[in-house]
Amino acid sequence: MIRKLPVSLLALALIILAVVPVGAQDEVVFGVVLVGPNDDRGWSTSHYEAGLYVEENLPGSTMLFFESLNPADTPETTLMDVVEIMVDDGATVIFTTSDSFEEDTNNVAEAFPEVTFINITGSNAIASNDIIEGEHAVEHNLPELPAPNVGNFNGYMELPRMIAGCAAALTSESGSIGYLGALINPETRRLAVSSYLGAKYCADNYRDDISGDDISFEVVWIGFWFNIPGVTLDPTEVATGFLDGGADVIISGIDTTESITVAGQYTAEGDISYAVPYGNVNGCSEAPEACIGAAYYNWGPAYLDVVERVIDGTWEQEWQWIEPVYDEINEDGYYTVESIIGFALGDALSEGTIESLTAFAGEIEAFQTDPMHEGEIFLWEGPLSLQDGTVIAEEGEPVTLLDIWFLPQLVDGMIGASE
Numbered sequence: 018m019i020r021k022l023p024v025s026l027l028a029l030a031l032i033i034l035a036v037v038p039v040g041a042q043d044e045v046v047f048g049v050v051l052v053g054p055n056d057d058r059g060w061s062t063s064h065y066e067a068g069l070y071v072e073e074n075l076p077g078s079t080m081l082f083f084e085s086l087n088p089a090d091t092p093e094t095t096l097m098d099v100v101e102i103m104v105d106d107g108a109t110v111i112f113t114t115s116d117s118f119e120e121d122t123n124n125v126a127e128a129f130p131e132v133t134f135i136n137i138t139g140s141n142a143i144a145s146n147d148i149i150e151g152e153h154a155v156e157h158n159l160p161e162l163p164a165p166n167v168g169n170f171n172g173y174m175e176l177p178r179m180i181a182g183c184a185a186a187l188t189s190e191s192g193s194i195g196y197l198g199a200l201i202n203p204e205t206r207r208l209a210v211s212s213y214l215g216a217k218y219c220a221d222n223y224r225d226d227i228s229g230d231d232i233s234f235e236v237v238w239i240g241f242w243f244n245i246p247g248v249t250l251d252p253t254e255v256a257t258g259f260l261d262g263g264a265d266v267i268i269s270g271i272d273t274t275e276s277i278t279v280a281g282q283y284t285a286e287g288d289i290s291y292a293v294p295y296g297n298v299n300g301c302s303e304a305p306e307a308c309i310g311a312a313y314y315n316w317g318p319a320y321l322d323v324v325e326r327v328i329d330g331t332w333e334q335e336w337q338w339i340e341p342v343y344d345e346i347n348e349d350g351y352y353t354v355e356s357i358i359g360f361a362l363g364d365a366l367s368e369g370t371i372e373s374l375t376a377f378a379g380e381i382e383a384f385q386t387d388p389m390h391e392g393e394i395f396l397w398e399g400p401l402s403l404q405d406g407t408v409i410a411e412e413g414e415p416v417t418l419l420d421i422w423f424l425p426q427l428v429d430g431m432i433g434a435s436e
Contacts, residue, residue, distance in 0.1 A: 044077040045110075047324055048103035050096065051084040052115035053243055053272050058303070059296030060242065060272035063314040064114040064137070066297075070317025071324055078324065081108055087117075089245040096121040097128070104129055110327050112137060112320065115242070116204060123163040130166055133327045137316070138171035138204060142336040143422070162334070170319050170337040172358035175211040175394055176381055177312035177341075180351060180360040181293040182215030183377050184309045185266040187223055187370045188291050192231045195259030197252055198238040199271045201436060206424045209236050212268050213431050214396040215377075223373040235264070236433030242272045253279060260290050266309070269295040280307040291365055298350075301363050308363035309370075310350075319357045338418070343382045351378045392417050402429040 047068070055065035061084065068080035083099045085091055096118060103111055110133045113122045119139035126134045141163050185194045194216060196209050217229035237259075240249040252271055256279035259267050269276035269292060280292035281304020291309045294300030300311035319339060326332035342356035350361040351374075360378075362371060384395040399410030403426040410416050426435035 044079055044107075045075065045324060045328055046079045046081060046103075046107035047071065047320075048100070048108040048111040049080055049082040050086055050099055050111065050113045050118065051082060052087050052117060053085055055082065055084045057243065057272050057296075058274050058300065059294065060314070061114065063297045063316055064112070067316035067320040068112075071321050074317075074321055075324060079107075081106060087241075087245075089248065097125050100125045100129065100132075104132055108132065110135070110324050112323075116140070116202070117242075123167060126164045126167045130164060132166060133323070133332060134167045135323055136167065136169050139169050140336070140422070141167050142169050142334050165334045168323075168332075168335050168337075170323070170335075170339060172314060172319075172339050172356075173341060173385075173394075174208060174312065174314070174358050175397075176385070177351070177358050177360040178208045178211040179215030179218075179381065179396060180374060180378060181268050181295075181310060181312045182212035182217075183219035183223070184360075184363075184366065184370065184374055185212070185268055185291070185293060186216035186220040186229075186232055187373055188309050188366070189232075189264075189266045191263055191265045192220075192227050193233040193262075193264040193266075194235070195256070195262075195264040195267045196234065196236040196433070197255055197259070197267055197269045197271055197276050198236050198433070199242045200240055201238050201434065203423045203425070205238075205270060206427055206435065207421055208270055209433075210421075210424065210428050210431070211396070212270075213428065217430070218396055219373065219377060223377065233264075234431050235259070236427065236431060238434060239271060244273065244275070252276070256280070256292075260288070265290050267292045269293060272296055274300065274303045277301065277303045277308055280304060283307075291363075293363075298359065298361050301361065305364040307365055309365045310363040310374075311361045313359055313361055315354070315357050315359060317357075318355055340385060343386065351375075390415070394418075394421070397421060403427070404429055404431065404435050 049068045051061040053061035055061055072078050072080055081103050113136045116139040119136055122134050122136040199205055213234045216232050220227050220232050221229040237255050239252050244252050252275040256267055256276050260283055267276040276292040277294045280290040283290040284307040291307055294311045298313040301308035339357055341352040341358050350359050352359040381395045384390050393415040397416035399414040400412045401409040
């Protein structure tokens with residue numbers, strides 16, 4: 018049957034025909050579906066680079082990718098449309114790279130039971146994790162498991178986000194930090210809170226002139242992972258509003274680079290401002306003179322691991338929350354090249370701040386690698402309450418994975434909407 022497809026998909030089909038070599042039937046083909054463009058210099062770029070990493074490290078592998086699958090850029094195109102073409106061209110593993118694709122990934126997986134689908138960073142298969150079982154599954158209303166060919170992985174991005182918050186608190190002269198948020202969901206709340214906890218802790222423990230209580234931490238959500246004119250808030254205007262309103266550091270939680278662009282413009286005009294971009298190791302390149310670091314993903318090793326296990330038949334449904342590889346802290350950043358998350362040091366950091374960040378990263382490592390704290394996360398401990406006063410943890414009480422994975426609000430002390 019011949020079916021008319023949107024122009025974007027016809028173009029994709031032509032691209033696939035052009036890039037898949039003759040004889041590729043005997044090779045492994047995998048697909049990568051991006052929510053944004055592959056050159057956004059943030060989230061989607063990191064996933065595209067992960068696909069390239071697999072091609073470079075697994076002989077005979079070929080990536081098929083589709084970029085900007087979202088209601089604004091490709092409104093008539095569905096995930097099913099994209100997957101059908103990828104499967105027709107031989108894909109046996111498909112990575113869907115946004116939790117916005119979570120439900121659709123479950124649906125397409127049922128239609129293609131011989132294909133392995135990995136949704137990053139959703140919660141599709143969370144109930145399969147050994148940590149999450151029994152009474153907790155009922156308490157947290159965990160979703161039912163999808164088809165067995167669906168899995169997830171995520172990284173402990175909470176840890177680099179703490180370093181981002183720490184860098185912001187140690188750099189800020191005003192004590193006012195702006196957080197440029199994407200859409201509001203449990204994941205984005207977790208990352209914003211982690212940045213806040215890092216800022217508060219480092220002000221208390223690595224500065225003599227201000228305390229954590231002196232830190233102002235305001236979150237403004239734009240409404241999506243990146244700017245959609247007429248739909249979201251304009252992130253450039255939000256970033257400008259932060260700096261005009263007294264903040265001198267912006268931490269970004271969106272896929273694109275507006276925070277560092279605006280901070281660079283202000284700095285060039287003599288109004289010294291700083292930013293922490295998000296998602297890609299090269300995030301500082303837009304304005305290195307204003308960059309104090311980038312919290313980034315390095316998905317390549319995780320992609321490669323999945324593809325290799327699918328090939329050898331050992332992959333089974335799983336939900337992974339992957340800790341960083343701590344073995345080395347070097348002059349370029351924190352965590353090794355094998356780690357799927359990290360924090361790249363920015364040119365605008367002072368030597369003293371780098372020393373403090375190194376000590377802070379050491380505290381994180383000591384906590385996370387201590388068997389006594391298994392299942393816990395550094396700085397996530399009581400006293401800790403949500404914005405509405407609901408207590409998450411009493412004084413000294415640790416916060417577990419289940420307590421924060423579906424975090425319903427920001428925490429007390431933060432400024433900004435939770436819903």
